[in-house]
Each structure stands twice: as C-alpha cells, then as structure tokens.
Amino acid sequence: MIQTVKFLAASFWTTAATVVAVSALAIAVVVSLFGLRVSGGTALYFIIWWTLLFAVLPFGVRSQVEAGEVVRGSEPGAPAAPALREKALWTTLVSAVVLVVVAGVLPLSGL
Template identity: 75%
Template sequence: MVTLIRFVARSFWSTIAAVLVAAIIAIAIVVSAFGLRISGGTALYFIIWWTLLFAILPFGVRSQAEAGEVTRGTEPGAPAAPALREKALWTTLVAAIVLVFTAWVLPLAGL
C-alpha cells in the first residue's frame, strides 16, 4: 500500500485524480447505503478530511536540522521533505473509512 501511495504521489495530476475518485466513492457509499444527501455527505467528508489532514501532517517529518540540510534563510525546524502529496492520499483514504464508519454508527439519514 505504501508503494502504491508513493507511486501515485509522484504526479500532481494523478494525486488529484486519486483523491477525487476516492472521495466520490466514499460519498456515493454513504449516500446509497446510509441515506445521506449528496450535499450532506460531501460536507461531512470535507470536515473529516480537513480535520484528519492536520492530524496526519506531522507523521514522518524530519526537520532540516535533523536532515543536516538547512537551506539558507529558512527556519532549521522547517520540514526537509514534507511529502504533501502522499499525506493528501493517506488523508483521503483514512477520511473515506472514517466517513463510512461515522455514517454507519450515527443516525445521519437525511443530513
């Protein structure tokens, strides 16, 4: 799974496509299986995605000082390689799972 994420994250457009496809599939599942409206499913997915993004951002980050490659004029604590595309993909996958679980556990029909 990690290898697949890294492969897809090589290109900006493949990352965007993967994020959109996974989001659409997750929203379609909660709309068809749990009775949410498209707007409610989309809004709930966006809130979950955005919250999880900030939870996932710190994972695997090495500062420039730790990597030994401090760029002149930057903060030494800044990330050396933030891997934002990979984190967007991980956030999308986790958010899809959390969305389906949330719709399954909570009575959100008609939202």
C-alpha cells in the same frame, strides 16, 4: 499499499485524480447505503478530511537540521521534505473509511 501511495503521489495530477476518485466513491457509498444527501455526505467528508489532515501532517516529518540540509535564509526547524502529496492520499484513504463508519453510526445516535 505504501508503494502504491508513493507511486500515485509521484505526480500532482495522479494525486489529484486519486483524491477526487476516492472521495467521490466514499460519498457515493454513504449516499446509497445510509441515505445521506449528496450535500450532507460531501460536507461531512470535508470536515473529516480537513480534521484528519492536521492529524496526519506531523507524521514522518524531519526538520532541516535533522536531515542536515539547512537552506540558507529558512527556519532550521522547517521540514526538509514534507511529502504533502503522500499525506493528502493517506488522509483521503483514512477519511473515506471514517466517513463510512460515522455515517453508519449516526442513525444509531438518533440524529
């Protein structure tokens, strides 16, 4: 799985296509299985994705000082290699699972 994510994150276009495809699939699942509207499923997915993005961003980050590659004129605590494409893919995969779980639990809560 890790190698697949690294392969898909090699290009902006494969990353963007994967994010769109997985997002659309997750929204289609909750619309068909749990009766959400497309707009409601999309809104819920966006909120989950955005929240999880900020949870995933700090994973595996090494500062320029830790990596020994401080770029002149930059903050030494800035990330050396943030791997944002990989983090976008991981966020998308986790968000899809969370969306299905949340959509399954919402009817039980009476909302």
